[in-house]
Amino acid sequence: MKKFLKITGAILVLIIGFLVVYYLMNNETLPEGKKGKEADALAIKMFNAINHEAFENAEVLEWSFRNAHFYKWNKQKNTVIVSWDENKVILNTKDKTKSEVFVNDKKVENKEILQKATDYFNNDSFWLVAPYKIFDTGTERSIVKHEGKDALLITYTSGGSTPGDSYLWILDDNYFPTVFKMWTSIIPIGGVSGSWSNWKTTEAGIKLPTKHTLSLFGMEIDMGDVKAYNKEANALAHKILKAIKHENYKNTRYLEWSFAGKRNFKWDKQEHIVDVSWDKFRVHLYPADKEKSTVFFEGLKQEDTDEKIVKQAWDIFNNDSFWLVAPHKLFDDGVVRTIENIENETALRVTYTTGGTTPGDSYVWLLDENYVPKSYKMYLKNGRMNGTPATWEDWISTESGTLLPTNHTFESGGKLSMGEVKGYN
Numbered sequence: 001m002k003k004f005l006k007i008t009g010a011i012l013v014l015i016i017g018f019l020v021v022y023y024l025m026n027n028e029t030l031p032e033g034k035k036g037k038e039a040d041a042l043a044i045k046m047f048n049a050i051n052h053e054a055f056e057n058a059e060v061l062e063w064s065f066r067n068a069h070f071y072k073w074n075k076q077k078n079t080v081i082v083s084w085d086e087n088k089v090i091l092n093t094k095d096k097t098k099s100e101v102f103v104n105d106k107k108v109e110n111k112e113i114l115q116k117a118t119d120y121f122n123n124d125s126f127w128l129v130a131p132y133k134i135f136d137t138g139t140e141r142s143i144v145k146h147e148g149k150d151a152l153l154i155t156y157t158s159g160g161s162t163p164g165d166s167y168l169w170i171l172d173d174n175y176f177p178t179v180f181k182m183w184t185s186i187i188p189i190g191g192v193s194g195s196w197s198n199w200k201t202t203e204a205g206i207k208l209p210t211k212h213t214l215s216l217f218g219m220e221i222d223m224g225d226v227k228a229y230n231k232e233a234n235a236l237a238h239k240i241l242k243a244i245k246h247e248n249y250k251n252t253r254y255l256e257w258s259f260a261g262k263r264n265f266k267w268d269k270q271e272h273i274v275d276v277s278w279d280k281f282r283v284h285l286y287p288a289d290k291e292k293s294t295v296f297f298e299g300l301k302q303e304d305t306d307e308k309i310v311k312q313a314w315d316i317f318n319n320d321s322f323w324l325v326a327p328h329k330l331f332d333d334g335v336v337r338t339i340e341n342i343e344n345e346t347a348l349r350v351t352y353t354t355g356g357t358t359p360g361d362s363y364v365w366l367l368d369e370n371y372v373p374k375s376y377k378m379y380l381k382n383g384r385m386n387g388t389p390a391t392w393e394d395w396i397s398t399e400s401g402t403l404l405p406t407n408h409t410f411e412s413g414g415k416l417s418m419g420e421v422k423g424y425n
Contacts, residue, residue, distance in 0.1 A: 028191025030166055030183045033142025033153040042152050043134050043141050045175040054205035054351075055132040057338040059231050063208075064224030065124035073125070080125075082117040089117035127221060128208055130167065131177050131196070138163070146170055169196075192216045202228035205336035205353055233337040236348050236371075237330040243371040248401035249328045251425070255404075258419030259320040267321070274321075276313040283313035290314055324404055324418055327365070327373050327392070340364055342377070372403070398423030 033039065061073045073080040078094040088105070092098040096118065101110045126133075134141065138158035144151045146168065155166040168181040178197050183190045193215040199207045206228045212221040255267045267274040276283045282299075286292040293310045295302045330337060334354030340347045342364060351362035360381030368374045373392045378385040394406040400423040408416040 028181070030190060031144045031146075031153065031168065033144040035140060035142045039141040039143045039152065042143055042150055042171075042175070046131065046134065046152060046169065046171060046177060049171075049175040050131050050177070050207055051205055051353075052132055054336060054338075055129065057230070057349075058204040058206055058228050059233070059339075060227075060229055061128070061206075061208075062225070062227040063124075063128050064222075065120070065127065066222055067224060069120050069124050070224070071121070071124065080121055082121055084120065087113055087117070089114060091117050091121060093121075127212060128223060128226070130180075131169065132206075134169075144168060187216070189216065194221075200226050201353075202226065203336075204228040204230050204338075205351065230336075230338055233339045233348060236339065236346065237337050239371040240327060240330060240348065240365070240367065240373065244327055244373075244395075244403040245397070245401055246328055248398075249325070249423075252398065252400040252402055252423045253425045254423070255324070256420070256422040257320075257324050257404075258417075259316075259323065260416055261419065263316055263320055264419070265317070265320065274317055276317055278316065281309060281313075283310060285310065285313045285317060287314060287317060323408060323416065324421065326363070328402075342366060373405075396421060400424050 059074065059076050061075065062071060064070045068084060070083040071080055078092060080091045080093060082089045082091055086104045088102040090100040090102075091114075096114065099114055099117075101108050101113050101117075103110070103113070133139070134152070134154050138156060140155045140157055142153040142155070144153045149171075151171065152169040153166060154169065156163055165182070165184040167183075169177045170179040170181070172178050178195070179193055180196055181191045181193045195213045196209055198210045198212070200210050201207050208223075208226045208228060210223050210226050212223075213219070214221070253268065253270045255269060256265065258264045263276065263278040265274055265276060272286070272288055274285050274287065276285050280298045282296040284294045284296070290307075290310050293305065293313070295305050295309050295313075329335065330348075330350060334352060336351040336353055338349045338351075340349045345366060347367070348365045349362055350365065352360070362379045364377040364379070364387075365373050366375045366377075372395060375389055375391045377387045377389050379387060389411050391407075391409040392405045393409065395403045396406055397403055398421070402423055404418075404421050404423060406418050406421050408418075410416070
């Protein structure tokens with residue numbers, strides 16, 4: 001027995017010694033930062049990089065935490081379903097007294113389970129959305145120099161389950177967070193770092209992490225099947241598509257139209273080839289593979305294709321087709337849909353995050369009583385338009401059975417004609 005105790009004691013001494021050495025080698029003191037306008041300016045650059053607006057407008061987020069706690073968070077309704085083991089809590093994030101607790105699908109009164117759900121949500125949501133919370137009430141922002149570059153130190157002075165914690169966000173050249181360091185009450189070692197780099201672009205346009213790796217013994221935190229989507233906005237978009245006979249649009253092979261009487265188009269949607277004509281040029285354009293395109297000048301094919309003319313045709317097609325078929329493209333890749341209230345009317349904001357010639361532009365669609373678009377407000381990324389309205393009018397039913405607009409009127413009173421619009425097979 002004495003020998004056993006001696007061996008056990010020796011092992012404990014070694015473990016304690018290892019932990020002391022590890023602590024001394026890895027513990028970092030909390031850095032002092034500079035608060036004020038410069039820190040807030042850096043935080044805003046980080047906000048812009050991660051598209052904070054999309055987070056604010058997101059309706060539903062889903063994820064899990066280390067495959068043990070599961071979440072469905074309806075942000076706009078301030079409720080989150082928290083599930084673990086046999087427990088489920090419908091947690092009201094604004095008024096905990098309105099929350100409901102279920103054990104094995106039976107509703108119960110259990111303050112302990114309710115508090116545990118609250119603590120789980122505070123902790124586990126942090127690992128999903130912390131970069132979006134840097135301006136929350138009870139946060140302080142400071143600039144800290146880290147390896148010669150500005151980093152953003154966030155201290156939580158109140159709120160959550162562990163007020164007083166601090167996190168240093170390390171940013172790349174585009175102000176995107178890639179790593180953070182922690183000084184928290186639950187981790188005795190200061191400056192433990194965690195990756196924030198396994199990003200996923202969700203349907204709602206938010207970038208969210210799918211896992212983290214900590215410097216503390218290489219621990220990994222899996223966030224599960226991360227999702228963010230806008231259920232009500234999607235439902236409204238589907239009503240628009242039904243109103244404008246989108247199924248018939250998908251089955252329409254040929255579209256013909258003109259743009260302000262200056263440019264003419266014939267688009268084979270099935271093959272995605274379009275003839276673009278203007279001035280003395282006609283381009284047989286392959287939008288998805290521009291190198292296959294051919295250029296005609298005064299009716300004669302160019303032996304050496306002018307790439308600048310092909311690029312001009314591609315830009316023209318992207319712009320001019322938008323004015324014909326934009327309402328049919330609400331669910332294209334890179335399109336984010338959100339609900340807005342404009343003059344007491346429910347409207348649909350559509351933001352193009354990728355594709356086209358000007359990614360980042362957004363449009364707020366206003367609808368008639370049948371959900372057919374009657375106008376939209378334009379918000380261009382370059383700032384030239386900030387809510388500029390344009391009508392979508394004189395819709396026609398084409399031979400193929402889809403609805404397309406033939407005219408637009410602008411705030412200035414100017415009009416844009418789409419010419420003789422045709423859709424057929």
